[in-house]
Amino acid sequence: MKKGLHGTLTGLLGLGMTLGAVSPAFAAQPVKDINGHWAEKQLQEWVNQGTLKGFEDGTVRPNQSITRAEFIALVNRIFGYTESAQVQFSDLSSSNWAYTDVAKAVKAGYVQGYQDQTIHPSADVTRQEAAAMIAKVVGLTAGQTDSLPTLKDADRISAWSKQGVAAVLESKIMNGYPDQTFEPQKSLTRAEAVVLIDAAFAKKTAETVTFDQAGTYGGKDQEIQVIHGNVVISAPGVTLQNVEIKGNLTLAEGIGSGDATLKNVKVHGTTNVQGGGENSIHFIDSVLVNIVVNKKDGTVRIVAEGSTVTQSVVVKSSAKLEEDHASGEGFTNVELSKELPAHAKVTLNGTFDDVDVFAASISVQMVKGSIENVQVDGSAGNTSIELSSEAKIVKLVLDAVAKLLGSGQIQTATINDGAKGSIFQTKPNQTEGSQKDSIQVNTPASSGSSGGSSSEGSSGGSSGGSSGGGNNGGGTTEPADTVAPVITLKGEGTVTLAYGADYVDAGVTITDNKDTGLKAKVTYSKDGKVVDKIDTEVAGTYTIHYNVSDAAGNRAKEVNRTVVVEAPVQKPVIQDAALSVDSNGLLLNFSIDKAIDLKTKADVKISYFTKDAEGNLVPIYNKISDSDLVKNKLWDGYLWDVETHKNYSSGALGNPAYSDQIAAGAKLATLVNQGLHGVDGDMDYVDINWNDPATYVVQIVVTDNEGRVSETVEKR
Incomplete structure (x- = not known):
């Protein structure tokens, strides 16, 4: 027979990047440049979790500004947004690394883009932009904007962001500055972004959803419902399906001895099992990081079915852990906690990686299956482990005296000092450790023979009756399975x-x-x-x-x-961009990291805008072409080399004075100026008084000789 195995059904792959924030495989080393920083704690936690990526030099640059695309990517990662919308922005190609994250943000409803069909992925995200996004992500009701005048710079907050700013201030997700300003147009730093998103996630996950009536709940037809907070199931007969829980799941005492079923459920936090009976808790095709079993009275049965996988199960009360038709990893690591009361019983049925026993005077029964490693801690004395004929332990380590009962196989047993005198009903295939010769093997009596026992000590000796009997008759025994998958x-x-x-x-x-x-x-x-x-x-x-x-x-x-x-495609990089304005006009300076041949696919495109009162970009008007002001290589001599005094273009006039070869790192400049006339006045293409107050924005996009497009650089 066949089973299909996919990466999403094995290990904890189903949680992808978000899982790192729940249970990192290892902690990252301390980073170099956050010691003593006001956000050191959150930054180090995010680095440890793998949520915040540092730079190759071991820094995270906490005071460096963060772009809109980077901020969106962090929000998506923390809040687990995975579904994408169809998006088309003029400044974001489908090959841009940020395209997928922007599509997720649009689908999630916290990003829309600008009226001119741009998204400005490379522009720094401002405090008011971040506030507006986070208010939508957390689902805050519109804030009371009449409270904003208490801020000295309230008049600088754009109308479109005022409700969002008010909402995050009211909820304490963001704060103003001590001087009673908000600085709405100030760029957000990487550290501020981490602290802001951290606070937003804490606010979002503070909610608890309770299911206290029998029924089926969750997403329909494989549509995943995301619950950002905690979930409590407090009644029997509840089925939860197609749900992703960002917080903890509690199967509460209210379930009693009834049942609860989880189908296609992911739990990022801890699953607490406090209720349920002998038939009871079923996890089907689900991903659970940590399970804690702690029912006050009676035994709870927990079944892992289908592709279910768990990272760890901590057992604090009597329980049955069973794998049923499991195609995933099921129960991997099980800890029998010190909190298990004496005489508690734990029953295992399935295939397990590790079982660690810390509880004393308990009994463990392995009905069927195998355990790769069993460790009996020094604190777990007087514990018995019973293996049926269909059960096996690959490696057993005893640090306390224990009884190993039943006819199941133990391949290797390590008997350490604290386990001297441990008793085995079936002799291990191999024994190791300082006390390997101290074990007692007490083989139970069988039909036609008297009982007997043997000691593995150096004194040797054995006693027992002679065999007898004959054909015992009865049923047949299924031969051992020796065929590997x-x-x-x-x-x-x-x-x-x-x-x-x-x-x-x-x-x-x-x-x-x-x-x-x-x-x-x-x-x-x-x-x-x-x-x-x-x-x-x-x-x-x-x-x-x-x-x-x-x-x-x-x-x-x-x-x-x-x-x-494959190695990343080396897109052209725009460097040292700077924009200035004075009575002479609007001057842009920048350089490009690689040589550009304007006879090829290469181009240097520059688009010009002003910002209106609400912060929207408005294209500057080119009155000669009756269109938006956009310069590219067809604009004769539009780029000027500050050092060589060359002009660059591949313009229609083909002026031989203009070069089409731009050297790597050339210090380039271009000017927009009213009143700069040619013979026919055809260079007077804008009508702007540069002395009037205004905010100017340029966007630069470079295409290299092979057609690779740079990230858009925006300067204001």
Whole structure:
């Protein structure tokens, strides 16, 4: 029989980037430039979580301004926005790294763009822009704008952002400055962005949704409903489906001995199981990071079905953990907590990676399946572990005296000092450790023989009756499963991706003779080193490692897929841009990091705007062409080299005095000036009094010789 395995159903891939904010695989090293910074705590937390990426020199540059695109990307990452809208902005090509994030933001409803169909991804995000976005993300009701006049610079807050600014101030997500200003047009820094989004997320997740009546709740027809806060299920008979919970999930005492079912549910926080009975809690095709079982009375049964995967389960009360037709990892790591009361019973059925026992005087029963590693802590004395004939432990480590009962197999047992005198009903295949010779093997009596026991100590000796009996008759015993699953790749064995491209793994097909208790695991490496995912923003050769084992512990031969992430295309970079205005006109200075040949696909496009009272961009009018003022290579001699005094263009006049070859790093300038007349007055293309107060904005876009387009640089 066959099962399909996809990356989203193995490990914790389903949580993607957001999971890093919940349970990072490792903590990042302290960064260089935040020690003593006012936002040090939040910045370090975000770096540790992998949410905030630093620079190659080990810094995060907290005081550097953040662009609109960067801010949007952070918001999407933290709030888990994944659905995209169809978007078309004149200054954002589909090849731009920010295109996907902007499409998500538009779909989420907190970004619309400007009236001229631009989005200004490379412009710094201002405080009022950030406030307006965050107010929509958190779902704040419109703020009372009549409170804004208490700010000294309230008149500088654009009309379109006033309600958003008022809302974030009222909710304490943002604050004004001590001098009673808000600085609405001030650029937001990276540190301010982190603190702002952190506060917004805390506000959003403070809500709790309670389901206290039997019924089915959640998204319809695979549509995912996102709940940013906590969820409580407090009644039996509740089915929750197609839901992503950003906070914690509590299965409360109100469930009693009834049932609760979760289908296609992701929980980013902790799942607390406080209610449920013998039939009770079913997790189907779900992703749960941490589960804590702590029911006051009785035993709760928790079943992982389908592609369900959990990272850890902490058991504090009697429980049954069972995997049923599991195609995902199911229960991986289980901790039997010190809080388990004496004589509590924990029953396991399935395939587990690690079971750590810290509780004393409890009983653990393994009904069927296998455990890769069992560790009995020194505090867990007088614990018994019973293995049925269909159960197996690959590696057992005892640091306390324990009883190992039943006929199940233990491949290797390590007996340390604290475990001297431990008792085994079935002798391990191999024993290790300082007290390996101290164990007692007490084989139970069977039909036709008297009981017997043996000690593994150096004194040796054994006693027992002679065998007898004959054919016992009765039923048949199913032969042991010794056949390993087989993994077959879907799709190509080697995949090549463009830098920054989205990647969805094609997965594999698993064939097994039994088709039950299969446990799949997907891991990743890059250039021989273990990594937690394929990061298409880091070039290199990645390997996906697919591993599967069955309930009998048979392991399939590992299958690999190679994913090559190409180096980033080196787009042209606009450097040192500066805009100034005086009585002579509007002067733009900048340079380009690579040589530009204007006879090719290359171009340098400059668009000019003013800002109206509401902060909207209004194109400057070119009265000669009766169109918006836009300069490009067809504009004769429009670029001037400050150092060589050359003019650049490939204009229609083909003036030989103008060069079409711009050297890398050339210090370029271009001027817009009223009253600059040619012979026919045809250069007097604007009608602007430069002494009048106004805000001017230019947008620069460079296309290189191969047609690669730079990020838009905006200066005001």
